[in-house]
Amino acid sequence: xEQEARVRIERSAVIPADTxxxxxxxxxxxxxxxxxxxxxxxxxxxxxxxxxxxxxxEAWLFxxxxxxxxTEFFGTTTWQPExxxxxxxPLMTSTLITSIIALLVAVPLGLGAAIYLSEYASPTARGYLxxxxxxxxxxxxxxxxxxxxxxxxxxxxxxxxxxxxxxxxNMLSAGMTMGIMILPLVASMSEDALSAVPRSLREGSYxxxxxxxxxxxRVVVPAALSGILASVIVAMSRAVGxxxxxxxxAGAGPRFTFNPLQAxxxxxxxxxxxxxxxxxxxxxxxxxxxxxxxxxxxxxxILNLLSxxxxxxxxxxxx
Amino acid sequence: MTxxxxxxxxxxxxxxxxxxxxxxTHIYYGSFxxxxxxxLQIERQKITAFIGPSGCGKSTVLRAINRMNDLIPGSRLExxxxxxxxxxxxxxxxxxxxxxxxxxxxxxxxxFPKSIYDNxxxxxxxxxxxxxxxxxxxLVERALRGAAIWDEVKxxxxxxxxxxxxxxxxxxxxxRALAVQPEVILMDEPCSALDPISTLxxxxxxxxLRRNYTxxxxxxxxxxxxxxxDYTAFFLMDADRAGQLIEYGPxxxxxxxxxxxxxxxxxxxxxx
Numbered sequence: 001x002e003q004e005a006r007v008r009i010e011r012s013a014v015i016p017a018d019t020x021x022x023x024x025x026x027x028x029x030x031x032x033x034x035x036x037x038x039x040x041x042x043x044x045x046x047x048x049x050x051x052x053x054x055x056x057x058e059a060w061l062f063x064x065x066x067x068x069x070x071t072e073f074f075g076t077t078t079w080q081p082e083x084x085x086x087x088x089x090p091l092m093t094s095t096l097i098t099s100i101i102a103l104l105v106a107v108p109l110g111l112g113a114a115i116y117l118s119e120y121a122s123p124t125a126r127g128y129l130x131x132x133x134x135x136x137x138x139x140x141x142x143x144x145x146x147x148x149x150x151x152x153x154x155x156x157x158x159x160x161x162x163x164x165x166x167x168x169x170n171m172l173s174a175g176m177t178m179g180i181m182i183l184p185l186v187a188s189m190s191e192d193a194l195s196a197v198p199r200s201l202r203e204g205s206y207x208x209x210x211x212x213x214x215x216x217x218r219v220v221v222p223a224a225l226s227g228i229l230a231s232v233i234v235a236m237s238r239a240v241g242x243x244x245x246x247x248x249x250a251g252a253g254p255r256f257t258f259n260p261l262q263a264x265x266x267x268x269x270x271x272x273x274x275x276x277x278x279x280x281x282x283x284x285x286x287x288x289x290x291x292x293x294x295x296x297x298x299x300x301x302i303l304n305l306l307s308x309x310x311x312x313x314x315x316x317x318x319x
Numbered sequence: 320m321t322x323x324x325x326x327x328x329x330x331x332x333x334x335x336x337x338x339x340x341x342x343x344t345h346i347y348y349g350s351f352x353x354x355x356x357x358x359l360q361i362e363r364q365k366i367t368a369f370i371g372p373s374g375c376g377k378s379t380v381l382r383a384i385n386r387m388n389d390l391i392p393g394s395r396l397e398x399x400x401x402x403x404x405x406x407x408x409x410x411x412x413x414x415x416x417x418x419x420x421x422x423x424x425x426x427x428x429x430x431f432p433k434s435i436y437d438n439x440x441x442x443x444x445x446x447x448x449x450x451x452x453x454x455x456x457x458l459v460e461r462a463l464r465g466a467a468i469w470d471e472v473k474x475x476x477x478x479x480x481x482x483x484x485x486x487x488x489x490x491x492x493x494x495r496a497l498a499v500q501p502e503v504i505l506m507d508e509p510c511s512a513l514d515p516i517s518t519l520x521x522x523x524x525x526x527x528l529r530r531n532y533t534x535x536x537x538x539x540x541x542x543x544x545x546x547x548x549d550y551t552a553f554f555l556m557d558a559d560r561a562g563q564l565i566e567y568g569p570x571x572x573x574x575x576x577x578x579x580x581x582x583x584x585x586x587x588x589x590x591x
Contacts, residue, residue: 122392200429204492206390208442208499209419218445223432 055297058290065284073291079254079270081285088295090256094264095296098175098246099239101260105179106235110186111221111228117187118194119216130188137184145248148177153249161261167251169263174250178242182235189234193227194220226314233307237300243268267292335404338363338503338533339384339421344398346379346388353379355561356398359552361503366525366534368544368570371554372585376562377537380554381505384535385421386414402503419446422501426508428488430480430495435472438480438491439463442499458498466494467524486517493524504528506536510543522547541586545574553582 063070067084076087113133117126153173157166166172197220205215221228251263252273265273271289279285339361346354354376361367369377379388386407388394399406407417419442430438439459440448448455459476463469468490472483480491489509496504506525510518525534525547538544544551551573553566566573566582577583 198429200425200427201431203387203390203423203425204429204431204495205441207385207387207418207423207425208445208495209415210441210445211415214445218441219431 052297055290055294058287059294062284062287062291065287067284068288077256081274081288084284086288086291088267088292090254091265091267091270091292092295093256093258094171094246094250094254095240095266095268095299097258097260097264098171098178098250098266099236101172101175102178102182102239102242103232103236105176106183106186106239107232109179110183110231110235111190113183113187114190114194114228115216115221117191119212119220130191133184133187136180137188139181141181141242141244142248144177144181145245148173148245148249152177157261166261167263169249169251170261171250171264172260174246174248174266175260177249178239178245181242181245182238185238186231186235189231190224190228193224193231196227197223226311229310229314230307233303233310237303237307240299240303241268241296243272247272267296336363337361338402339535340399340401341380341384342399342401344380344383344396344400346376346383347393347395347397348391349393352559352561354383355557355559355563357562357564358398359564359567361533361535362550363533364529364531365549366529366536366547367550367552368548369535369537369552369554370539370541370544370585371562371565372556373539374560374562375554375556377552377554378507379562381507381535381537382423384503384505385418385423387418387423389414419499420501421503421505422496422499423505423507424489424492424496424509427512428485428492430483430488430491432479432481434477435463435480435483435491436476438495439498442495446499462494462498463491465497465528466490467520467527468494484517486513486520489513489517489521490524493521493528497528501532503533503535506534508537508539511539518543541588545570553577553579553585555581555585 062068063073068086073086073088076085077089078085078087079090117129117133121129149169153166153168153170157170157173201219201223202215205219210218246266247269250269251265252269253263253265254270255262255264257264271292274285274289337360341357341359344354344357345352357376357380369381371377382388383396384400384407388396396408400408402417402421405412407414431441433441436459439462440455443450443455443458450458460469460473463472468487471487472491480488483491489512493504493509510521513521522543525536528534529549536544536548548570550568551570552564553573554562555565557563566577566579568578573582574586577586
């Protein structure tokens with residue numbers, strides 16, 4: 001039996017040379033798929049490039065116009081397009097203040113939630129909690145905006161600090177609500193980073209008599225630092241770019257203030273409000289929006305580059 | 320804790336002949352019985368090797384001795400494991416305290432992503448270290464010397480422990496375990512990820528450590544068991560896939576005149 005089989009194999013190995021054809025067949029399906037995925041990739045790159053080009057073009061018109069000079073733009077603290085005063089600082093500070101408040105809310109809560117999910121929660125609890133957390137990320141931002149305006153400000157802030165101390169539009173309320181909005185992002189990304197820390201490191205720590213808390217804080221979190229920092233930076237750029245919450249709750253007028261209980265319009269809020277109104281396309285007010293957008297673009301670009309650098313700088317490589 | 324307090328622990332370990340005693344221990348993962356009815360007594364300041372084919376429960380038994388299995392959801396132990404005459408599975412026992420007295424070295428070197436110095440000081444610090452900087456330096460040096468790695472790392476104590484070679488990392492992990500001054504050190508196949516020269520160094524180190532510590536080692540390497548251990552326990556899976564202790568005795572007897580046929584078959588390489 002075995003011998004027979006072997007004979008057959010040996011025979012079939014002898015194939016006349018002229019029947020072998022190594023020339024490729026035309027695989028049309030393969031070509032088609034390749035073209036389609038290339039077009040998909042190209043469209044997204046093209047769109048991004050086009051947006052940047054438009055931003056630069058319009059901003060160029062703004063900075064080129066006689067009413068504006070660059071030192072005034074970056075060096076003064078009044079933004080009043082009606083009177084021709086274009087100092088970006090009031091918009092920038094309120095953007096930064098609301099974003100920092102958002103981070104102050106989102107980072108401790110998000111990291112805490114991530115540590116709970118990855119180090120403490122039973123698999124069942126995690127199975128329920130993670131989807132719930134992700135629902136929080138799916139709430140439309142306009143809902144958050146009205147939540148800030150109709151609940152956080154009047155009930156929480158004015159309730160705690162007094163009606164006379166808290167303006168109805170204020171940066172604190174918008175920032176806190178934005179913090180709730182980006183919390184799932186921080187929690188989810190940090191949880192991924194913590195879960196990626198190998199079990200062997202945790203065991204090493206427990207084996208030395210560390211408690212769960214000591215293991216989490218002294219071993220797992222430092223080992224996952226790069227991912228955690230990256231989540232913070234991504235959350236920051238999300239907060240800087242967030243529009244609806246700040247447009248609804250932070251205030252509708254540029255104001256140079258560092259008091260979070262006061263109203264002040266952010267960069268995104270300003271762009272949303274002005275472009276929603278009736279301004280003519282040729283006006284300096286219109287092109288000024290592109291200048292703000294360009295600054296915003298560079299802020300998030302720097303944050304993204306920073307996040308890439310942080311990930312590379314602090315990454316621990318495990319097998 | 321200070322250096323003096325730490326080193327005093329070791330000298331108080333003279334009561335009784337056995338460091339650890341397992342009495343009718345059964346270990347379960349959920350409803351699966353992984354280890355069935357193991358009873359054995361581990362002598363102080365000796366090296367005891369657990370040998371047996373894969374899946375025979377030897378690592379599970381080892382990890383039960385410092386309650387590492389607690390970290391696996393669904394694991395459960397019946398029977399008793401005595402340490403200083405106290406059942407470490409009694410409800411009033413804190414597993415964290417057990418693990419401070421019974422240290423562990425793992426299969427794959429697992430230094431923390433910290434400096435060599437901080438790796439060593441991790442244990443003392445979480446155990447409430449209150450010594451001075453000079454005392455800490457001394458403790459680090461003693462632990463590293465104890466693990467025979469001081470000369471190789473003394474000039475780079477503040478470099479990350481993860482940058483060392485595999486064998487050095489494993490000795491760093493041993494040093495890290497020594498720094499909390501345990502009485503017993505459990506080693507779960509400590510050389511399986513290492514080259515022969517690093518393995519030899521670890522084996523020499525174990526013989527050195529035997530003077531002050533009780534060592535229990537799980538190994539797949541039968542030559543290693545016969546080279547370093549004083550006692551050998553042979554485990555085997557039974558028909559229900561539960562690990563059982565087949566034979567336990569002085570290493571020389573186990574390797575030259577085993578009483579059980581299965582032990583003889585295993586050590587002569589007929590299976591496993």
